[in-house]
Amino acid sequence: MTYTSDEKHFELTVNGSKHQVKDSFLGASLLSVLRDHIGMTGSKGACEEGECGSCSVLLDGNLVCSCLVLAASVTQSSIVTIEGLGGATDVQQAFVECGAIQCGFCSPGLVMAATNLLDRNPDPDVDDVREALAGNLCRCTGYGRILDAVQVAVDGRKRNKL
Amino acid sequence: MSDLEIRESVVRGGIGQSPLRPDGVSKAEGSYLFSSDLSADNMLIGKTLRSPHQHARILSIDTSKALAMQGVHTVITADDVPGKPTYGLISSDQPVFAGEVVRYIGEPIAAVVADDEDICARAIAAIDVVYETLPALTDARFAADPESMEIHPDGNVIREQNVVCGDLSVVGDVIVEDRYTIGMQDQAFLGLEAALAIPDADGAGVECHVATQWLHEDLAQIAACLDLPETAIRMVLGGVGGAFGGREDISLQVHVCLLALATGRPVKMHYSRSESFLGHVHRHPAEIWMRHHATQDGRIVKIEAEFIFDGGAYASTSSAVLVNAVTHTQGPYKCDNAYVRGVAVRTNNLPCGAMRGFGVVQACFAHERQMDLLAQKCNLEPLEIRRRNAMATGDRLITGQTVESVAPVREIIAGLAAIPEPSETLHSNGHPYGLPGGAGNTTRSSDVVRGVGYGLAIKNLMYSEAFDDYSTARCRLDDGVITLKFATAEVGQGFITIAAQIARSTLGLEDVRLDPIDTGVGSAGSTSASRQTWMSGGAVEAACLKVRQLIFEHVAATTGGDAFALVIEGDTLVNTTNGQRWPMLQIVSGLVIDEEVEFRHRPTVPLDENGQGDCHTAFAFVGHRAVVDVDVELGLVRVVEIATVQDVGRALNPLSVTGQIEGGIAQGLGLALMEEIIQRDGRIMNPSFTDYLIPTIADMPPVVAQLIEIPDPQAPMGAKGVGEPPTISSTPAIISAIQNAMNRSGGADTHLTRVPIRPSDIAKAVNSNLRD
Ligand code: FES
Ligand code: FES
Numbered sequence: 001m002t003y004t005s006d007e008k009h010f011e012l013t014v015n016g017s018k019h020q021v022k023d024s025f026l027g028a029s030l031l032s033v034l035r036d037h038i039g040m041t042g043s044k045g046a047c048e049e050g051e052c053g054s055c056s057v058l059l060d061g062n063l064v065c066s067c068l069v070l071a072a073s074v075t076q077s078s079i080v081t082i083e084g085l086g087g088a089t090d091v092q093q094a095f096v097e098c099g100a101i102q103c104g105f106c107s108p109g110l111v112m113a114a115t116n117l118l119d120r121n122p123d124p125d126v127d128d129v130r131e132a133l134a135g136n137l138c139r140c141t142g143y144g145r146i147l148d149a150v151q152v153a154v155d156g157r158k159r160n161k162l
Numbered sequence: 163m164s165d166l167e168i169r170e171s172v173v174r175g176g177i178g179q180s181p182l183r184p185d186g187v188s189k190a191e192g193s194y195l196f197s198s199d200l201s202a203d204n205m206l207i208g209k210t211l212r213s214p215h216q217h218a219r220i221l222s223i224d225t226s227k228a229l230a231m232q233g234v235h236t237v238i239t240a241d242d243v244p245g246k247p248t249y250g251l252i253s254s255d256q257p258v259f260a261g262e263v264v265r266y267i268g269e270p271i272a273a274v275v276a277d278d279e280d281i282c283a284r285a286i287a288a289i290d291v292v293y294e295t296l297p298a299l300t301d302a303r304f305a306a307d308p309e310s311m312e313i314h315p316d317g318n319v320i321r322e323q324n325v326v327c328g329d330l331s332v333v334g335d336v337i338v339e340d341r342y343t344i345g346m347q348d349q350a351f352l353g354l355e356a357a358l359a360i361p362d363a364d365g366a367g368v369e370c371h372v373a374t375q376w377l378h379e380d381l382a383q384i385a386a387c388l389d390l391p392e393t394a395i396r397m398v399l400g401g402v403g404g405a406f407g408g409r410e411d412i413s414l415q416v417h418v419c420l421l422a423l424a425t426g427r428p429v430k431m432h433y434s435r436s437e438s439f440l441g442h443v444h445r446h447p448a449e450i451w452m453r454h455h456a457t458q459d460g461r462i463v464k465i466e467a468e469f470i471f472d473g474g475a476y477a478s479t480s481s482a483v484l485v486n487a488v489t490h491t492q493g494p495y496k497c498d499n500a501y502v503r504g505v506a507v508r509t510n511n512l513p514c515g516a517m518r519g520f521g522v523v524q525a526c527f528a529h530e531r532q533m534d535l536l537a538q539k540c541n542l543e544p545l546e547i548r549r550r551n552a553m554a555t556g557d558r559l560i561t562g563q564t565v566e567s568v569a570p571v572r573e574i575i576a577g578l579a580a581i582p583e584p585s586e587t588l589h590s591n592g593h594p595y596g597l598p599g600g601a602g603n604t605t606r607s608s609d610v611v612r613g614v615g616y617g618l619a620i621k622n623l624m625y626s627e628a629f630d631d632y633s634t635a636r637c638r639l640d641d642g643v644i645t646l647k648f649a650t651a652e653v654g655q656g657f658i659t660i661a662a663q664i665a666r667s668t669l670g671l672e673d674v675r676l677d678p679i680d681t682g683v684g685s686a687g688s689t690s691a692s693r694q695t696w697m698s699g700g701a702v703e704a705a706c707l708k709v710r711q712l713i714f715e716h717v718a719a720t721t722g723g724d725a726f727a728l729v730i731e732g733d734t735l736v737n738t739t740n741g742q743r744w745p746m747l748q749i750v751s752g753l754v755i756d757e758e759v760e761f762r763h764r765p766t767v768p769l770d771e772n773g774q775g776d777c778h779t780a781f782a783f784v785g786h787r788a789v790v791d792v793d794v795e796l797g798l799v800r801v802v803e804i805a806t807v808q809d810v811g812r813a814l815n816p817l818s819v820t821g822q823i824e825g826g827i828a829q830g831l832g833l834a835l836m837e838e839i840i841q842r843d844g845r846i847m848n849p850s851f852t853d854y855l856i857p858t859i860a861d862m863p864p865v866v867a868q869l870i871e872i873p874d875p876q877a878p879m880g881a882k883g884v885g886e887p888p889t890i891s892s893t894p895a896i897i898s899a900i901q902n903a904m905n906r907s908g909g910a911d912t913h914l915t916r917v918p919i920r921p922s923d924i925a926k927a928v929n930s931n932l933r934d
Contacts (some may be wrong), residue, residue: 047851102656
């Protein structure tokens with residue numbers, strides 16, 4: 001193989017655990033390393049150029065498109081993927097219950113983006129939600145039920161605080 | 163009856179309720195496996211070499227350099243296809259790999275299989291193909307011309323279909339006509355094409371996991387190309403990330419199976435976004451001329467029309483798309499006299515085929531623009547002209563077919579009129595998203611003009627023209643647990659949810675399980691044509707009814723009663739002669755019953771040469787009202803709200819229906835305002851989500867949806883398909899609203915005739931100083 005010299009071993013911290021990445025092309029995106037090397041396929045790729053948000057993960061708490069991040073450049077960061085949310089969070093539940101999921105290909109990315117929004121802003125208005133989710137494409141739902149789901153999650157958190 | 167009694171006899175999760183999707187949690191948590199997520203031990207990766215030329219003769223293909231590369235397992239070309247060299251949904255005219263001639267940019271020529279993606283890419287680049295380029299046929303208008311060169315052995319004309327009826331000498335007091343253009347739209351499903359093929363240990367067969375709309379049709383086409391009996395191939399539905407028509411045709415299925423059999427190892431193929439634009443068929447771009455004749459008071463007396471559909475290099479479903487277009491020329495309006503000509507042709511452009519709305523999208527855009535013209539000419543309100551012409555059940559279509567379906571067109575119009583319009587907000591005070599141009603901060607609110615417009619549509623349901631359209635379902639009852647088996651492709655629409663609901667309501671039992679979706683049962687037909695609720699829903703209901711009948715007979719035999727006296731109310735079995743009641747769960751304890759049913763809709767016939775015949779099965783109706791704010795100076799549009807009234811027969815799952823309506827409208831909005839594959843000499847100029855725009859959450863307005871639930875007597879459970887109608891008339895409604903805004907600001911002499919609309923179409927018309 002001609003590109004052996006580019007291969008590097010490095011370590012990523014994903015969802016609190018260390019993962020050794022071997023035999024990865026140095027130019028590989030975080031998305032492809034997560035999916036193809038670490039075997040976490042929850043993050044999806046629908047464009048691989050930062051347009052669809054299906055690959056959204058948290059990098060040190062910031063929402064990023066993992067397809068635009070060089071895996072080898074984030075060895076010092078804490079990465080949280082959809083698998084790291086723990087499952088059955090309020091946002092995930094709201095998505096399921098409100099009909100925000102059809103084919104579901106966009107769902108992991110949207111759940112990450114919505115979770116991140118609610119953590120930053122516990123009381124977003126509908127324009128805040130639109131702005132926060134505008135980087136996540138969904139081709140099935142027309143977004144109405146997604147807005148509904150985020151609102152349900154917001155209301156739920158408010159109720160829990162009372 | 164007390165509350166308690168009502169609650170007692172209700173089955174939870176039955177039809178009319180909105181139980182949760184069985185796959186919802188796994189999709190929200192990221193553990194659901196889409197076909198692109200699949201892998202297998204020892205798996206190799208496959209990749210396709212595609213033509214860089216629009217039309218060329220292949221003089222030679224040299225794969226030796228690629229084959230010699232370390233990590234490359236094999237390279238296959240047309241010579242390696244053991245069976246039929248071509249495939250296709252209606253006519254088998256598309257080569258698995260181009261052998262002698264390539265006919266569009268992106269046509270597959272060879273496939274490599276290697277250890278990984280990177281080696282694949284380098285191997286593809288190392289294949290040496292020598293071409294002799296040929297002149298290309300790019301303009302559909304010339305394709306049917308006998309003087310034009312033929313680009314395919316089957317000729318350039320895929321199908322011509324006229325619809326001629328009534329008295330053609332009729333001339334209206336009022337005549338309106340124009341030419342309309344519909345651009346090429348992409349399905350843009352998010353889950354890219356992907357498949358995993360696993361060869362049998364003895365090499366005699368293969369198992370293919372793929373995201374598709376129709377497993378059995380894929381199976382038949384793959385088997386023919388592989389020269390294997392269908393029993394040697396098992397098709398399993400891989401998780402499907404949306405479809406919208408774009409997965410009805412074969413894309414990588416034959417290639418991946420060939421590679422797996424050639425190497426004896428599991429092979430995965432998956433497309434990138436740019437390859438996906440080349441790898442599946444698109445919505446037909448169309449040129450339509452339409453002329454309406456009407457009386458002074460706006461009643462349509464004759465329609466003349468001509469349709470030219472660019473089918474691209476191969477036929478796909480073009481002939482059926484054309485039939486849908488010409489037979490829907492009149493829209494949901496009465497018309498006795500018509501002369502319609504239609505042709506679908508081959509060109510050296512991208513192949514076109516199925517997309518949500520299937521030919522009716524194009525026809526509807528033209529007839530709805532015409533209705534607006536007619537309203538203007540007759541000095542009537544847009545809804546009034548539509549009301550005067552509204553068809554009803556029992557009316558005859560221009561094909562001679564009588565509309566037997568419930569046809570609540572007047573109710574739709576009245577419903578749209580009754581939904582209050584959104585208030586005119588002060589554009590300057592709101593969030594920038596409230597303005598045309600959005601956060602780009604380009605719009606001055608003084609340039610913003612509000613417009614309101616309407617669109618109505620009729621859409622056929624199921625397959626037409628004598629197609630043997632059926633679906634198969636099996637229902638197994640085992641000690642109170644129901645297991646359903648079907649091959650219906652779940653592509654996101656939610657059939658798996660309603661299948662279980664149907665079983666629960668029919669059998670009064672709540673525990674319903676679903677077997678994997680694969681070819682281990684008969685065909686379900688395609689998840690297209692708004693047909694699965696009716697067809698596979700009908701099949702599931704019929705299988706459950708058979709099981710129910712056997713339960714009744716068993717109960718009658720053991721209790722000495724009459725099976726005909728038994729009914730299921732909610733979760734309770736009731737003997738109607740003596741009022742005796744048993745919980746269903748108790749009655750079926752220990753019972754094992756297994757029934758399979760093939761469900762067919764009523765027969766249809768092919769159209770004759772004048773386009774006459776009962777070619778369609780059933781129809782659904784819909785209307786949309788769009789409210790837009792237009793920056794008339796810059797030509798920017800903000801859709802403020804879409805209101806819709808849709809004839810659904812009966813909403814089996816109201817939440818799913820809402821999802822179909824909102825999602826369908828988003829795609830209609832996309833076609834109206836932004837979505838177009840732009841080709842230059844057959845090359846896509848925008849094969850990415852950076853340049854091919856689909857609506858985001860910031861583009862989508864609120865949708866106010868009202869359902870008309872008049873159960874259709876011909877439909878199983880009264881339910882009509884709901885998937886396509888939302889996409890169809892939302893597009894012209896938005897254009898009509900933009901037109902309305904332009905008219906209010908002095909652009910009245912320009913009639914909008916094209917989708918997607920471009921800012922210059924608006925700005926040029928309104929700013930006369932910019933006119934060229
Ligand atoms: S795959 Fe990363 S944004 Fe689309
Ligand atoms: S649910 Fe299919 S893309 Fe969002």
